[in-house]
Amino acid sequence: MGIFKQSTNDALAASARIAAAEGRTVFTAQIISEIGHVNFSGEIEKLGRGIEAVEAQGWKLDTVNTLKVDKMTGDRPLFVCVFRRHVW
Template sequence: MGIFKDAKSDTMASHARRAAAEGRQVFVAQFRGAVSHSPKLSRPVQDVAEMIEAVEAEGWRTDQFTAVPYDSNMTITILFRRSSNPAAAPGWAQST
């Protein structure tokens, strides 16, 4: 991982750790990634996956998300919840 990717992931993990230490049950984070305007192009969004993994490694799980185009970028807002089963994190929210 590159130095900038590491810094972004470390920063997001730090915010997630602080929210957990404060006893929060919900953590909302915004991510910005480059977007393609081509309907034929599918590709990873640079750095976003690594930042989500960093948050989930802190015991949060992805619960809901939305993605909105903004200029030549995509703004992704994710609502994370504390995992009731830390062994299950990271991972997608599962219904009970």
């Protein structure tokens, strides 16, 4: 995994840790797909690793929505991931 991808996942994990420490029960992350994964079936590595980074902080993926915002993403899909955790 490249340095940029790892730093992105580290940032996601840090944000998820902070949200948990604040007692939040919902955490939302946006992850932009890699170039080249738009028009074929197969693994979306960046999305999977991002989800793993957040779930490692005790969150569970609840919902994923896909948006295509050409100006913002450079014609790549944007995944909006909603994670939840229970505070007992």
